[in-house]
Amino acid sequence: MSAPMIDPASKPKLARLFRMQYEEAQQNWVLLYPEGMVQLNQSASEILKRCNGERDVPAIVADLEQTFNVQGLEKDVIGFLEIATERGWIV
């Protein structure tokens, strides 16, 4: 199954089944869902935190690039959003 293409104009947000929170004991962010948990690495959690249903993809990229003072994140961000969509984390 190929990953779904991301429409840059879409405004992704966390799917209803998932809750994202920081876990002190693990020192990382997690996605919680019925009887399960996804442990997120730093880049995944920084992207997902910005998926609030109000920002489109370029706005998410711009915000990340500004916050971390780097350029050229678009490809990585879209790659992650495709995986996250395929796994049902975001809609």
Place this chain on the structure above:
Amino acid sequence: MSETPKIPPPLWLLAEVTYRCPLHCVFCYNPLNYAANKKELSTEQWKEVLRQARKLGAAQLGFSGGEPLVRDDLEELIGEAHQLGYYTNLITSGVGLTEARISKMKELGLDHIQLSFQDSTKEMNDFLSSTKTFDLKSRVAALIKKYDYPMVLNVVLHRYNLDHIGRIIEMAVDMGVEYLELANTQYYAWASVNRDQLMPTREQLVRAEATVQEYRAKLGNKLKLLFVVPDLFEDKPKACMNGWGSVFLAVAADGSALPCHAAQSLPGLTFPNVTEHTMEDIWYKSDAFNRFRGYEWMKEPCRTCPEKEKDFGGCRCQAFALTGDAQNADPVCGKSPMHDVVKQIVLKTTNRPVEEKPLVFRNDMNSLRIASEVEKQTS
């Protein structure tokens, strides 16, 4: 000498708040002698368990039993758990889940409900649970959706319902559930007593798996189908609990802390009670939780096996039940010198006697009888 690996924190807390249950399922995993010990932690004691385990790192919390709804302080515990930041799961038969209770639980922050069905037909559901609960469960399923909870439908599979798997999936689609857990029976506790009757044939399993695949292709992401393969038909053992004392911590109704919900079947282990020890000591320091951690305890063929970091030698309870020694390799493994025991169990399903012994239902009378038989044998 290599450095001792750091023990990771628990992530999953299973609170078996009671062993009381209105159902009498023939595959129940509660201890066979549950009726001989009716002690239950108080509301305050459970709250303390929740607080300490959350502090250790547990993020997922299951309220289970028995039937957790028989405790009328369940709402209070859900409220406390939500405040603490748990993702809260209610694992229920549905009996006792009124609209008043489900709406209160929503308000208090319950995240998800797992509802069990025994079959897609009223006759088989009611027979296997020895109750008339099919219609009630159907009403509860509708209530769960009405209150917009995500829902896992859990159906334990065996010889008597595997051939209905297509209808079971259709039932889940009609109910609008998000996940359908098709859990082939694991043969512990009550299911082990009824193993010869409940074991399906290999042909049944192959057909069922093919049906699941067809529906997966058809349904896509609309409904997630989890098909838990019965390990007795395999030759690779399951990575039981993802390793002993690695992520999972269960607390039984009386406060015994368990590395796995079937662990009370293992002899020679004393399970620390939460009323006498802190959760931190229990998780990191108790003999019960350390007994099968890491790889030092292993015998051959596990000890030198390249798979040991993937499957942890399989299941300790199954190793004990089928080989008499919990330190042996799980005999499901093709490399186990006792793998033949498993093959014989599977072979038995192809030539079952015409006259079979009756199923043993999980109820107080049977439990007390089994408890007294064990006592006679050991005294």
